Amino acid sequence: MTHLLNADLHCHSVVSDGTLTPEALAERAKANGVQLWALTDHDEIGGQARALAAAQALGMRYLTGVEISVTFIGQTVHIVGLGFDASNAALLQGLRDTRGGRKQRAMEMSEGLAKVGIAAAFEGALPYVGNPELISRTHFARFLVDSGVCKDTNEVFRKYLTEGKPGYVPHRWATLKDAVTWITEAGGVAVVAHPARYKFTPNEEFALFTEFKGHGGQGVEVVTGSHSAAEYVTYAQTAKEFGLAASRGSDFHSPAESHTELGTLPLLSSTLTPVWELLSDRIQ
Ligand code: AMP
Ligand code: MN
Ligand code: MN
Numbered sequence: 001m002t003h004l005l006n007a008d009l010h011c012h013s014v015v016s017d018g019t020l021t022p023e024a025l026a027e028r029a030k031a032n033g034v035q036l037w038a039l040t041d042h043d044e045i046g047g048q049a050r051a052l053a054a055a056q057a058l059g060m061r062y063l064t065g066v067e068i069s070v071t072f073i074g075q076t077v078h079i080v081g082l083g084f085d086a087s088n089a090a091l092l093q094g095l096r097d098t099r100g101g102r103k104q105r106a107m108e109m110s111e112g113l114a115k116v117g118i119a120a121a122f123e124g125a126l127p128y129v130g131n132p133e134l135i136s137r138t139h140f141a142r143f144l145v146d147s148g149v150c151k152d153t154n155e156v157f158r159k160y161l162t163e164g165k166p167g168y169v170p171h172r173w174a175t176l177k178d179a180v181t182w183i184t185e186a187g188g189v190a191v192v193a194h195p196a197r198y199k200f201t202p203n204e205e206f207a208l209f210t211e212f213k214g215h216g217g218q219g220v221e222v223v224t225g226s227h228s229a230a231e232y233v234t235y236a237q238t239a240k241e242f243g244l245a246a247s248r249g250s251d252f253h254s255p256a257e258s259h260t261e262l263g264t265l266p267l268l269s270s271t272l273t274p275v276w277e278l279l280s281d282r283i284q
């Protein structure tokens with residue numbers, strides 16, 4: 001009956017583009033009834049020790065977590081890693097390399113925004129950045145909302161930060177193979193994050209899951225804050241077709257911005273294999 005577990009295996013802290021500390025997230029998860037939690041900052045595991053300590057102090061079970069940015073046939077795909085050894089040298093180096101170039105990209109984003117009359121966006125975004133190695137589009141979005149350019153972060157992404165828009169700078173992230181290999185060789189399970197968010201054709205999506213499995217990937221997010229109820233059904237089917245375990249996570253970033261609260265999504269269907277069943281010996 002482990003599909004009944006209130007697991008939330010996807011969220012972000014100030015170590016990447018969330019607004020809460022790992023400790024505040026742990027408290028929020030616990031208050032919402034989360035029984036198994038993972039902090040999954042973008043391209044960074046610097047918050048893992050704090051998250052684990054906070055979870056243990058609250059009597060909440062914990063899996064190590066990360067969300068790695070990958071470029072796959074020209075699009076950005078996110079791969080969540082769960083239950084890995086956070087001291088694994090190849091994983092740490094791979095994540096360091098993946099973070100590299102974010103500052104340069106941010107300065108180019110700022111130049112693009114300057115051309116449409118938004119001056120000094122790089123300097124404006126900096127006070128929102130909790131980790132100097134992890135400047136993200138989200139930090140620009142918060143600056144543009146607080147400075148009155150847009151009414152919310154969704155509007156910022158739509159008008160300024162997505163492909164073809166003035167503040168968008170194409171970026172090459174890790175390869176799918178590298179991300180999956182770093183996670184699995186560190187003893188973890190790799191999971192395709194929020195698959196419905198990508199703009200792949202059916203053939204491209206098939207290629208994503210086929211190659212992901214070929215590299216050793218074992219899971220897919222089925223119940224996530226990025227999916228509609230219909231998409232839970234679609235990706236439950238995908239999990240079965242590809243023989244993947246299913247994950248569940250809110251992708252919570254901030255009380256002010258996130259429409260999905262930690263630990264409040266529907267539970268996984270009993271017809272799926274929960275990803276935590278593959279990780280029982282990695283739960284802390
Ligand atoms: P980056 O890694 O710098 O490209 O930033 C990606 C992050 O931007 C994602 O993890 C989300 O937190 C955020 N994001 C992407 N698209 C949107 C959107 N349409 N609205 C709000 N936030 C978004
Ligand atoms: Mn994010
Ligand atoms: Mn993501």
Ligand code: MN
Nearest residue numbers: 010012067251
């Ligand atoms: Mn995320």
